Amino acid sequence: MKARIACLPGDGIGPEVLREARRVLEVIGGEHNHEFEFVEADIGAIAIERHGEPFPKSTQEVCLTSTAVFLGAVGDPKYDSRPPAEKPERGLLDLRRLLGNYANLRPVTVLEALVDSSPLRRDTVRGVDLLIVRELLGGIYFGLPRGIEDGNAFNTEIYSRDEVRRVARAAFKLARHRRRQVTSVDKANVLETSVLWRETCTEVAKQFPDVSFQNMYVDNCAMQLIAKPQQFDVILTNNMFGDILSDEASMLAGSLGLLPSASIGGKIGLYEPVHGSAPDIAGKGIANPLGAISSAAMLLEHSLELSREATKLERAIVKVLSRGYRTPDLKSRTGREKSKERIVSTKEMGELICDYIRMPDAT
Numbered sequence: 021m022k023a024r025i026a027c028l029p030g031d032g033i034g035p036e037v038l039r040e041a042r043r044v045l046e047v048i049g050g051e052h053n054h055e056f057e058f059v060e061a062d063i064g065a066i067a068i069e070r071h072g073e074p075f076p077k078s079t080q081e082v083c084l085t086s087t088a089v090f091l092g093a094v095g096d097p098k099y100d101s102r103p104p105a106e107k108p109e110r111g112l113l114d115l116r117r118l119l120g121n122y123a124n125l126r127p128v129t130v131l132e133a134l135v136d137s138s139p140l141r142r143d144t145v146r147g148v149d150l151l152i153v154r155e156l157l158g159g160i161y162f163g164l165p166r167g168i169e170d171g172n173a174f175n176t177e178i179y180s181r182d183e184v185r186r187v188a189r190a191a192f193k194l195a196r197h198r199r200r201q202v203t204s205v206d207k208a209n210v211l212e213t214s215v216l217w218r219e220t221c222t223e224v225a226k227q228f229p230d231v232s233f234q235n236m237y238v239d240n241c242a243m244q245l246i247a248k249p250q251q252f253d254v255i256l257t258n259n260m261f262g263d264i265l266s267d268e269a270s271m272l273a274g275s276l277g278l279l280p281s282a283s284i285g286g287k288i289g290l291y292e293p294v295h296g297s298a299p300d301i302a303g304k305g306i307a308n309p310l311g312a313i314s315s316a317a318m319l320l321e322h323s324l325e326l327s328r329e330a331t332k333l334e335r336a337i338v339k340v341l342s343r344g345y346r347t348p349d350l351k352s353r354t355g356r357e358k359s360k361e362r363i364v365s366t367k368e369m370g371e372l373i374c375d376y377i378r379m380p381d382a383t
């Protein structure tokens with residue numbers, strides 16, 4: 021098949037991890053005779069430097085004429101003192117809105133090879149396989165009015181019934197391909213937006229009688245994720261809570277650097293690792309590229325409908341990790357697996373995945 025993939029490396033470790041993920045896609049394309057065309061464009065701090073804005077028209081054009089958009093990360097401490105509207109992160113929010121991707125899928129899977137990379141006990145995390153479905157285009161991220169006036173700062177959390185309904189439906193449909201269990205997470209004991217969220221999700225749940233459903237408060241959910249993470253299948257939540265809970269949940273798997281995401285709902289899917297530009301490790305060649313590489317698997321699955329290739333890529337990740345290869349963030353926290361561990365760079369990790377995909381018996 022033919023596909024045009026917009027690559028937006030962005031800032032910090034964004035270009036480092038995206039380079040490896042793109043290489044993996046090239047190898048998969050080559051092995052299976054697909055014609056993947058990659059078009060690079062600027063977003064974030066690099067775009068502010070080169071074009072004077074974080075999401076220039078030229079980048080919008082590239083995205084809108086592609087089959088899928090693949091992003092590294094945005095953000096640079098240089099802009100820490102700027103108002104939100106002038107930060108590199110604004111570019112990413114505008115991109116999500118332009119593409120209309122209201123459902124952000126953030127799977128968290130604990131691989132057997134990595135049970136000792138989590139700071140939690142192996143019995144607590146073993147077998148965890150959950151999916152956070154985060155509403156991506158609404159809530160306090162986009163609500164108006166917002167601003168700072170006369171020494172007061174304000175943001176608006178706002179949701180319409182339609183906005184909640186569409187992401188809830190997406191979550192229930194996804195649950196049907198999993199363990200058929202949805203937990204909606206909100207703060208309905210305090211916030212009106214959460215009352216509407218809860219009412220709407222409970223209503224949608226009635227249309228999916230084959231899927232079990234429960235509501236949970238977000239503070240409890242934050243605790244349950246650490247105490248009994250195996251109880252969760254699909255977690256459905258709003259923009260802000262989803263952002264926070266997904267970083268928390270990443271430590272079940274072992275590192276934030278592992279987590280992929282897919283943003284769907286619009287015509288063109290957006291794929292990005294969950295982590296940010298990690299200025300503390302940028303330029304050192306030690307960033308974990310597996311979150312970006314797993315996002316490539318999600319791109320194959322959701323935008324290109326190449327399930328076989330996506331599965332092959334996921335298997336390659338499992339294989340390489342089972343053989344003990346680790347970026348430094350994945351170092352074992354118990355002595356148990358230490359002797360098997362082989363610490364590799366970002367680039368070496370990318371190459372190991374490519375090597376495995378090229379093996380004749382890789383399926």
Ligand code: NAD
Nearest residue numbers: 093094095096276277294295296297298300301307308349
């Ligand atoms: P971050 O996700 O960049 O980093 C948090 C911690 O995790 C750091 O210690 C970092 O070294 C580590 N980490 C992250 N990704 C890693 C990887 N692949 N391999 C190994 N370690 C990894 O969050 P932050 O430091 O709070 O934010 C830095 C910048 O990134 C900010 O400007 C923020 O707004 C931005 N950000 C962007 C995105 C995005 O582009 N989607 C997401 C989150 C944060």
Ligand code: IPM
Nearest residue numbers: 094095109112113263294296
């Ligand atoms: C994420 C990031 C973004 C968000 C920021 C950079 C705008 O934290 O993708 O998780 O809050 O959505």
Ligand code: MN
Nearest residue numbers: 263264267294
């Ligand atoms: Mn985040």
